[in-house]
Amino acid sequence: MTTRGLREKSTDNQDGLNKLHKRVQAIEVETHSFGDPMRVRNALADAITEAREFSAPHGNPDHIDGVAGRYREAAAIVDRAQGDLGKVAKDGLPSVWVGTAGAKASEVIKAASYSADQMAQKFQEAVPALRALSEGIREAQSKHDFGVSALDVAASILNNGDFFMPADELRRAKTAILDGVSSMGEAAGHAKAAGIEAQKTLTKLASEARARKVTASGLTDADRLVLADAAAPGGPADLNEILTANELKRSSEFMDKMSAHDKAEFDRLLSAAKSPQERAYLMKALAAGHGLKEIDHFAQQIHGRSPQWLSDRLTPVVIQSTEPGTNYVNYQGAKWDQGPDGTCVASSTVNARAMVDPLYAFRLTTGGHPDDPKYDSPLAFADRLKQEQNRVHAEGGGDPLPDGGMNPYGQQHINDVEVGGHTGGDYAERKLGNAAERQASLVDIERNLDNGVPVPVDVEGGTGRHAMMIVGHEGDRLQVYNPWGTTTWISEDDFVNNRMGYTNNGYYPTAYSVYLPK
Structure with missing residues (x-):
């Protein structure tokens, strides 16, 4: 699947048309002086010319509908193949396949059956995303055409009027231009939104085409x-x-x-x-x-x-479901949490590294001595976890414990070293000053999550600030690890509209910063 070309010039068109709309609104229709009617008429004519330079939303809805139909057909074909593979996996291999060869063949059959099932699901999920994109573009193009028609009406009024037009005619022309520009702006925004939604869905589905990413000779x-x-x-x-x-x-x-x-x-x-x-x-x-x-x-x-x-x-975090609710992260009953100290930044980072680095997780959980109760026990794990959190806190230049805390430079540094060093990316802070900025950040946040890269998030509320880690994405939900030892699924809407408190007992509802790989 590809998402290339889904985000067209409509991103710029919307902003430009909104600015033009404000300029037209500011044109005053006056007749108190000899020059005003002509000045107004020329300004309105210029606005029509400028508005016509904005192109209609790009895309061919009929072609996209055709692609959606082909995905549906492909899903049906793969689904039939999955049924055949599933039968083999269920009934077992012929008796001649014994020993290691039989075990390996069984693994392959089961993996092929599972992959076919997943492929059919992904093709099916792509269909409504493409249909929505097609309908979004079709509606946007219709709105744009209506806007152009309104501009034509305005031009006709200006062209057919006398040399010195009365104020009421100029007002009619101005109203028609405002209607046209407004409709064209709505069209650009509608196309942009449809493109972003399709991009998010198709990018995620593409990231789940996993076997093709194994390219080793x-x-x-x-x-x-x-x-x-x-x-x-x-x-x-x-x-x-x-x-x-x-x-x-x-x-x-x-x-x-x-x-x-x-x-x-x-x-x-x-x-x-x-x-x-x-x-x-x-x-x-x-x-x-x-x-x-x-x-x-x-x-x-x-x-x-x-x-x-x-x-x-x-694997510190195993996902039971994507339903709302809190799950506890523990090893043999000992929680993966920060305890009473203010090491939330370090603790989030330690957990994120354990998710991407199995040797690191192994050293934390077993001390490198599995099955030895002296090392591989809840108490020993909790002690090692605390020491590691303190080490990372110190390396990030954290404030003295137990109160703790860490500045953005230190937070970026430890994420670069502890997480980015094992995922191949360096982090940079992105401020989230309002809902629009949080909404705009979702595409990049989810793209990284879909590729398996955790995203640090800072939250605040009336009692102060806290650091957590976004570790999963499914549909319109984000999975957040809180270093109090829990994971919680929240919606995109929760993230955007100051409801992060679901992850931390309501103390810190607002996400004000994330760290994303450059």
Whole structure:
């Protein structure tokens, strides 16, 4: 899927037409002096000429409707294929497929069935998005045509009048111009809104075409399917894929840069893995920038572990659903929270890094000594987490604890180092001074989330300020991690209109800043 060309010049047209509308409104129709009628007539004529320079909203609604129809047909074809694959996955492979070969084939069949099911869903989701875009453009073009007709009426009034036109005729012409410019401005805004909505939906759907992002040489199409679809247990698979789109891309790039010797050794680690989840965590470690020696030791420690064991220690946030409500983030009952100290910035950053770096998560949860109660226990985890939060707080130049706090420069720095250093991006602060700025930021926020890059968010209220992390996006909802040890789904409307308090017991309702990769 592509979103190229959805945002046309209507973005500039709307602003230009709004400014023109204000200038026309300011034209005073006076007849008290000999020159005023001619001056007014010329000003109105100039306004008509300027308005006609604004093009109609671009796009071919009939063509877009045709594309939507083809997506619907494709969904039906893939759905039939998924039924066949699902039957094979359910009934099992022929008895001749035994041992390792049978296990690998079973993984591939299950991944192919799941991918076909997801593909059919994505094609179906694209259809209403394209239909809405088509209807939005059609309505916008109709509004623009109405505006042009109003300008034609105004021009006719000016052209057919006497040399010195009476004030009532000039007022009629001015009213027609205002109607025309207003309608054209509404058309531009309508087209812009339709384009943005389609862009958001199609960009997300494109980011979910995950297997195509695994481009490393040496991996088969079957490998790509299994890696892209491996998910942590505990919630819907499509909400808990282990490898994000960004990680699929980065791990492939790192593989292609390996020497022949290192590539062979990494391939051996992947082949020896006992489950798709184990294999995916090795790729995730590579995407986070770890070297082969570290990954080899990590592979030995997690080898043969169950998917649930891996998820408990390597995936801090498992999504049960996207329904409103608060979920607690914990390890063996110990919460991933900041405790009583003012380390909200550092604590959010530590959790975000654990989400993108499985070796880091492993060190926090097990101390690098899985199954040893001295290290792998709730108390030991809580102690390590607190030490790590304090370390990051100090590196960000945080204020003395327990009150704490951190300035924007420090917050940007620790996100660059702790998160950006493992996702490939440097963060920059974007101020959110009002609802319009929060609304405008959503496209970039959601694009990063869809690619698997967490977005820090600062919130404020009557009791002060707080730092959290936006870690997920689904439909019109955002998942927010609060370093009090919870995650909460909120709507885009909540984010825009000062209802962030759903994530923090109502203390800090307003998002005033986010940090986005440059």
